[in-house]
Amino acid sequence: MKELLVLYYSRYGAVKQMAQLVARGVEQGGQCIARLRTVPKVSAVCEATERAVPDEGAPYVELRDLEECSGLALGSPTRFGNMAAPLKYFWDSTSEIWLKGALVGKPAAVFTSSASLHGGQETTLVSMMLPLLHHGMLIIGLPYTEPELFTTASGGTPYGPSHHSGVANDRPISDHERNLCLALGRRLAEIASKLER
Numbered sequence: 001m002k003e004l005l006v007l008y009y010s011r012y013g014a015v016k017q018m019a020q021l022v023a024r025g026v027e028q029g030g031q032c033i034a035r036l037r038t039v040p041k042v043s044a045v046c047e048a049t050e051r052a053v054p055d056e057g058a059p060y061v062e063l064r065d066l067e068e069c070s071g072l073a074l075g076s077p078t079r080f081g082n083m084a085a086p087l088k089y090f091w092d093s094t095s096e097i098w099l100k101g102a103l104v105g106k107p108a109a110v111f112t113s114s115a116s117l118h119g120g121q122e123t124t125l126v127s128m129m130l131p132l133l134h135h136g137m138l139i140i141g142l143p144y145t146e147p148e149l150f151t152t153a154s155g156g157t158p159y160g161p162s163h164h165s166g167v168a169n170d171r172p173i174s175d176h177e178r179n180l181c182l183a184l185g186r187r188l189a190e191i192a193s194k195l196e197r
């Protein structure tokens with residue numbers, strides 16, 4: 001069965017919850033399974049090192065995860081309207097597979113969470129697409145045939161699912177946000193299956 005990589009960074013847990021929903025969506029169609037991975041924090045102290053396996057949660061991603069999987073969903077908190085540094089740091093280590101063209105033609109999608117409703121969700125999602133386009137991936141968004149895109153009063157964009165977490169990060173994922181995460185996972189799995197046929 002095809003595997004799709006759901007790769008995320010999450011400091012306070014919101015993007016982690018979204019990643020789990022996207023992964024559930026990936027598996028709902030019964031044609032793909034999700035491989036959930038995260039990245040370690042980065043530090044200004046060059047000597048600081050993380051253990052190879054995190055204490056809890058998803059394992060840290062390796063380049064082979066990108067090579068082995070048939071598609072990618074990438075999730076990051078909004079950081080000043082951009083993707084979080086740990087994820088950017090990871091992408092900066094992918095030259096080896098970029099040179100091989102290992103990701104060319106694979107479908108990819110993005111999702112994010114931000115504290116304020118208009119705090120840069122769309123710009124973050126677009127910033128996350130840029131390295132994926134350089135890798136030759138086929139970007140997938142959410143079409144307006146998903147009714148929640150019209151009715152949401154919190155997160156949810158055609159560029160990818162989003163969550164409005166609140167300044168204290170205490171807003172739960174709304175039903176609309178949740179359904180859009182699931183829809184993205186399903187859509188990614190459907191398109192990955194069609195592309196590989």
Ligand SMILES: Cc1cc2nc3c(=O)[nH]c(=O)nc-3n(C[C@H](O)[C@H](O)[C@H](O)COP(=O)(O)O)c2cc1C
Nearest residue numbers: 010011012013014015077080081114115116119165
């Ligand atoms: C350094 C930093 C920069 C941030 N920048 C923004 C921002 O530009 N806009 C916004 O709405 N929230 C911003 N936030 C808040 C996070 O995006 C928000 O809390 C998010 O839901 C956290 O996701 P997580 O729970 O997966 O870590 C920022 C947080 C940090 C730590």
